[in-house]
Amino acid sequence: MAVQETPVSRRLKTVKHIIIVCSGKGGVGKSSVSAQLALSLHASSPTARVGVLDVDLTGPSIPRMLGLDGHGVHQSSDGWVPVYADALGDGEPRLGCMSVGFLLKKKGDSVVWRGPKKNAMIRQFLSDVRWGELDYLVVDTPPGTSDEHLSLIEHLAPVHSRLSAVIVTTPQAVALLDAMKCLSFTRAVALPVLGLIENMSGYVCPCCGDVSNVFSTGGGTEMARREGVPFLGSMPIDTELVTLLDAAEPTDLSAADGQHDEDSEVRSFGVLQRYQKTSSAKILSAVVENLISTLPLVEHASTSSSA
């Protein structure tokens, strides 16, 4: 089946893989996992180019997690320029971000929109952001399955053949029940699932390294086995991660200002360097290896569905 030509397809034809991160329930760490996936994919190869699109329109948290709070979107003649998070002077920028958070007048403002307006915003994000060549576009979504998810599927599924999802859950029964609803949604819209990530799976004591299972354990593995989806890995509760992502300091705009021209919005970035030193980064690099190894499944699924 020929892929339709639309403004979204024209813009995203230089993006190899689009990975939608979703969760059935709020607060399970979906945005933290999205930010960490982007950081770890960026670190997975010296040339990997990664974008993060935050479509959690009513609660955008990716700019804060990447230390990009307070930045505004720059409009070039060829569309919106992502805010780049790589260190200045470190070669070509390879980690770009776009979020409704960059469009809000001030920190803490909220977006109260109905479905059609959200749909229009998402279409504009997909068709107007000048990502350029990307290996991975990680899309952070709101919890549950809402207007934002339907809009993404509506605009992306007909035009992008390497579109997939990752489901984030915590080990508690109630979160797993909601993760099941999320999985049913992906099946209903024929969205291939790369796998399940269990977050907040045990607590590693910073003093002795002992792991305590604060919640029940093994629910994610069991659900993945039962439902026939890959289990990508478990992320323990990491106090270092909370400090890093919740308190990621906005980078100094004045320091970066002299370094960008009209078409390049590159910012100095300490989060990437600090993240690499955390124990979460080491654990997540194994999760990312598993994720990369499941990407061929998406190509297989798209080939069989278009056959």
Ligand SMILES: Nc1ncnc2c1ncn2[C@@H]1O[C@H](COP(=O)(O)OP(=O)(O)OP(=O)(O)O)[C@@H](O)[C@H]1O
């Ligand atoms: N593995 C972890 N260890 C410690 N804290 C974590 C971990 N994962 C997430 N958190 C913390 O839990 C809180 C909620 O995380 P996050 O905002 O990523 O959740 P979410 O599922 O995206 O929430 P929302 O419902 O707002 O979309 C944040 O303070 C985050 O720093």
Ligand code: SF4
């Ligand atoms: S796990 Fe061990 S070191 Fe950590 S708080 Fe408990 S007793 Fe103390």
